[in-house]
Amino acid sequence: MSGTTSTAVAQTAPQGETQHHPIRLYLVVWGWLFILSTCSYLVDYFGLVGYLRWSLILIFMMAKAGLIVAVFMHMAWERLALAYAILLPPLALLVFVGIMVFESHYTLFSRLAFFAPGS
């Protein structure tokens, strides 16, 4: 039994294409993550405001998240069956965000209309 398991492992090890990337790939991604983090820090350092700030923050955030999931977590080399099973469900959170934005506006409105001091 132990013989069959070890051969099974030996067969599957080279089969997964994910496992023999050059180390260089990880160093390049590491470098990019540093650059992107520096960029997002600089957004705050230079005190950018408004839509420019928000869009830059979100772009750098998604770029970093994409690099980590795709390369470091090897999602780019997984079959679509796994990738979609893991990456699609979190989109439901966007619906949740939408619901809570609506709710927050309502809460803020009632606080201002009924609980503001002096009203």
Next chain:
Amino acid sequence: MNEIVPTVASAEIARPAGWRGFVADWSSDQKAFRNVSWGKAMMWVFLLSDTFIFGSFLIGYMTVRMSTVVPWPNPSEVFALEIAGHHLPLILIAIMTFVLISSSGTMAMAVNFGYRRDRRKTAILMLATALLGATFVGMQAFEWSKLIAEGVRPWGNPWGAEQFGASFFMITGFHGTHVTIGVIFLLIIARKVWRGDFDRERRGFFTSRKGNYEIVEITGLYWHFVDLVWVFIFALFYLW
């Protein structure tokens, strides 16, 4: 057991790629995740559930921040530090970000060396990852003590909206707990790698199963997820 054998054998035949492959893998009453072991699939499913936990925390933070009538404290100033006479906004958080990204880099390389069966390099890189993770937790402890000393509490703070403290302690506390668990997980697996458990197929203490180097990748998935969550916390809580 006998019925499973043909299914596994047919998996060796080249599967279609792309959308056709996606449909083929999910249909016909079979194993959906073809070339992914149960350990890796289960770690991904756990991480998906954790995504929802952190997602809910961040959405809760968004909700209290959007609905408060009191101005939100400016994180850029709250987390600023004086270093060598310079007033640097968010500097500690930036350093923590770089430390965590570096730990992700060393982890990714540890996984790679694991599959090359380079026991020594894998263990050293995992220990480096654990060390960077512990550094991160240490800096977070410093940040917490500083804020608590300045009067931040879950129910109030000197600068503005009371919900700031509650969101801060809950989100960073939960993330710090994840990092701490990750460091412990890394140390356990690094010890097994160092000892050569996966080369000599030593049976596990708890499960009495033989492990292999894939556990390094599974540990890596958890560790990268911790880094991933920090990316979102950094952007949405500290920079927003």
